[in-house]
Amino acid sequence: MELYIAGGCSEHGRNAFLVNSGSFSFLVDAGIMKEKPEVPWPQLSDEQIRGASVLFLTHSHADHTGAAEWLIGKGFSGIIAASRETFRMLPAWPVRTVCLEDLGGPLEITDFFPGLKFLWGRSGHCVGSVWYLFCAGGRSVLFSGDYQEYSAAYRCDEIRDYSADAAVLDCAYGYEKEDARVHRRQLSEALDAFALKDGPLLFPVPSHGRGLDVIRLLEERGIPVMADTSFEEEIRDEHIRPMWFSESFLQAVSGISILSLTPVKEAAEKNDTSLMQLVSGRKGILVKDSQLWDPADIRIAEAVLAAGGNVVLTGKQDPAGYARKLYDEKRAVFCRISVHQNAEEMMRLADKNRFGRVIPYHCRQKLVFDRDNVFVLEAGDRVEL
Ligand SMILES: [Zn+2]
């Protein structure tokens, strides 16, 4: 078995890995690298693309799926496999697709085709996100996908006691010191302090992911939540609930009623003077615009600040976004919600399994490990397993 890194190691974006068993090959993820427009696509030849029989997707985010259409344009005609919820968040593609849930449940072994077996588990990163363990020709390789065991919202089937010749593991936070549990405590403490005040709190969050963690923490403190109705729809969705949300999350939000953001959004779009009054008071407001690109969301942020409130950022900031501008001007606070692992968490995960080689991915920092079995690779590298 050969593992070829087409992207995602020692860089951020275009996550894509090609596994060649000798008799067939398959891809895990096909992402786009937005921050480097000169090399947006995975480093794959036409031959590698046309030769791949399956593209397994870990989850819907663009750094894992944004090159799927490009692959198809380049002649990929295999099957795309992903969880049902991942497909629901993505456009329809003109190739055969297979939902993982139709093959088997989490941690069940699937005989996918002669010579290829795999199992998948939920990775705790967002609705629909999974990790994979593949076995072919007596060799095995694990991909954690974007992975976090301490999400306040999502289920994670912890990767434990597995053997694999190689494991490609989420190490997105690199040398950052604090781990997910510390981050959760820091955000909880910040919310406790904010909860004593009367002002509004604004959370710019992505469409899928951290928003639900925020909603849970607000609900637990009795702070009213104002957000897009899609959040409540997701929480109430009978297909998503049991499969993707943790029991403690469902319990915490069981009685929640989310205030509609629509009047605020409409006032912001019209630049109406009523905006300030609409955002005022003790509440947590979520906008699905993590970088604050939308002028209406920028107006909401300014109204929240003018009403004596706070803007709370919880994830990576784009240097060009308004969220970053507010942070640089010390008008926004940053409390991370972990949706990935740092290097220490990655090593702890590796130590709970038996992996011949550990290959960190999702981190653009130049990482150095003092372990013989950790291989810091980059796009274009190959490993014989
Ligand atoms: Zn992701």
Ligand SMILES: [Zn+2]
């Ligand atoms: Zn990612």
